[in-house]
Amino acid sequence: xxxxAMQMFDPEPAKGPRDQIAALPVRLREDGELEVxxxxxxxxxxxxxxxxxxxxxxxxxxxxxxxxxEEAGVKGKLLAEPVGRYAYWQRGRVETRxxxxxxxxxxxxxxxxxxxxxxxxxxxxxxxxxxxxxVQEADLGQLFLRLPGHEPARRFLVLDGKRARKAAxxxxxxxxxxxxx
Numbered sequence: 001x002x003x004x005a006m007q008m009f010d011p012e013p014a015k016g017p018r019d020q021i022a023a024l025p026v027r028l029r030e031d032g033e034l035e036v037x038x039x040x041x042x043x044x045x046x047x048x049x050x051x052x053x054x055x056x057x058x059x060x061x062x063x064x065x066x067x068x069x070e071e072a073g074v075k076g077k078l079l080a081e082p083v084g085r086y087a088y089w090q091r092g093r094v095e096t097r098x099x100x101x102x103x104x105x106x107x108x109x110x111x112x113x114x115x116x117x118x119x120x121x122x123x124x125x126x127x128x129x130x131x132x133x134x135v136q137e138a139d140l141g142q143l144f145l146r147l148p149g150h151e152p153a154r155r156f157l158v159l160d161g162k163r164a165r166k167a168a169x170x171x172x173x174x175x176x177x178x179x180x181x
Contacts, residue, residue: 022101079153080104
């Protein structure tokens with residue numbers, strides 16, 4: 001029996017080989033809401049996260065940081081372990097192949113005014129729900145939606161910190177919960 005791409009999807013990063021690496025740029029707004037930065041692909045103009053191939057001499061999370069600077073013009077702190085994995089079909093001139101992408105969380109600390117691919121891509125901040133709706137890869141959208149409940153990501157982003165407590169105290173839902181009650 002043949003497996004579909006969705007059946008082969010592994011939501012957890014594997015210890016074995018991967019095809020590509022990606023950065024998932026995020027920021028926490030003052031009201032405690034989590035936002036995701038998406039960029040458009042160069043050719044099809046679809047909304048994606050910055051991704052590329054592993055780089056010799058760099059750890060995968062550092063290579064993901066290079067992709068984020070070049071494609072989205074952002075810098076920040078990277079979580080060294082992947083927060084998930086998604087699969088997508090890459091169309092080439094001769095063949096189409098299934099690639100798996102390990103995703104590394106990037107807490108954005110600086111947005112650059114100029115960067116390598118500025119004239120080739122658009123970048124835009126989205127709520128995690130809107131970001132999930134804008135990407136074509138359902139597995140990637142699900143990764144966005146699971147992010148607030150992912151414990152290493154919560155600690156890394158300090159979702160349980162001062163801003164999240166303030167949002168809860170003010171009666172607003174934070175990225176990690178539904179507020180008081």
